[in-house]
Amino acid sequence: MRYHVRGFRDSQQHAAAIAGWQQVYAQLGPGCLSSELLLLSGERFQIIHEVFDKRVVQYGKAPADRFCVSLATAPTVDDPRGKVASPRLLMLRGGGEFLLHAPAGMALLSFCVDLERLRRLAEIELGAAGVARLTALPALEVPLARLEAIRLAIFRHVGGLGRRRGDDDGLRERSLEETLMTLLLDLWLEVGGNTPRRGVGVSAYLVRQSQALVLAEPARPPSVLELCERLHVSRRTLQDSFQREVGMPPVAFLRSLRLNAVRRKLASAAARGATVGDVAQEMGFNHLSHFAANYHQLFGEYPSETWRRA
Known part of the structure; x- marks a missing residue:
């Protein structure tokens, strides 16, 4: 995952720093331009936050294999009312052409996700016709409060990435991609409607299959x-299935299964010289502080206590 924040004095140098885009940024406002670019790129996504102190026009083509959305996140200097521009989420299919006028002072947050993966997931939720309709729209009218929630969700994940480095970069990249995909799917569901629920027999099957898939790949x-x-079901169907069968959301239930597996392993860990951290990572718990808190909440003791008794 690549992360950087840079400042520019030239609009086209700013545009050229965003990899994968065929675009031109032309300065329209008079004076010496100052801009800032935050760019976070993963294998299958990009997050772009741009601020210009002069009016700029942006035009060109989006990356061919991405679906991109943009929202204004700050008032513009040009707007005497001090309000964010119209509450719209701009949308752009891969390879699509765009033309955007950015007033002086506008902060623009954009993110791109893998187009094919988005289409697969969205068709499960909304059907092929619903996805075709939504991907053809140039924009969605979205309440300002909803846009703000999206902005906060993204920045909550991005915050501090430039200062942190470590072996869990891949995990953070995966988590961030899932967040972006989920934000867009949730928004589309609000616009496109919900999917019908499935029967009890299907619910039991989905819970069993989910459990098998998680335990087959405990490290990831x-x-x-x-x-x-993998199961070709909507998120609502999966959530409903777990609530019906086990009375818990899928994340909580499947995490508890892995915590129980850790507990069983810790009972014999001392004999083979493993540490608590070793066992936790074997079962996919890479954030040890979160792991310890979840373990304590479930079992009423910390993993180190279980390990010492082994």
Whole structure:
């Protein structure tokens, strides 16, 4: 995952720093331009936050294999009312042409996700016709409060990435991609409607299959979105199935299964010289502080206490 924040004095140098885009940025406002670019790129997504102190026009083509959305996140200097521009989420299919006028002072947050994966997941939720209709729209009218919630959700994940480095970069990249995909799917569901519920027999099957998939890959348990892809069901159907069968959301139930597996392993860990951290990572718990808190909440003791008794 690549992360950087840069400042520019030239609009086209700013545009050229965003890899994968065929675009031109032309300065329209007079004076010496100052801009800032935050760019976070993963294998299958991009997050772009741009601020210009002069009016700029942006035009060109989006990356061919991406679906891109943009929202204004700050008032513009040009707007005497001090309000954010119209509450719209701009949308752009891969390879699509765009033309955007950015007033002086506008902050623009954009993110791109893998087009094919989005289409697969969205068709499960909304059907092929619904996805075709939504991907053809140039924009969605969205309440300002909803846009703000999207902005906060993204920045909550992005915050501090430029200062942190470590072996869990791949995990953070995966988590961030899932967040972006989920934000867009949730928004489309609000616009496109909900999917019908399935029967009890199907619910039991989905819970069993989800459990098998998670336990088959304990070091990298599939996320809810990945389970939906593999089982070809909507997130609502999966959630309803778990609530009906086990009375818990899928994330909580499947995490508890892995915590129980850790507890069983810790009972014999001392004999083979393993540490608590070793056992936790074997079962996909890479954030040890979160793991310890979840373990204590479930079992009423910390993993180190279980390990010492082994």
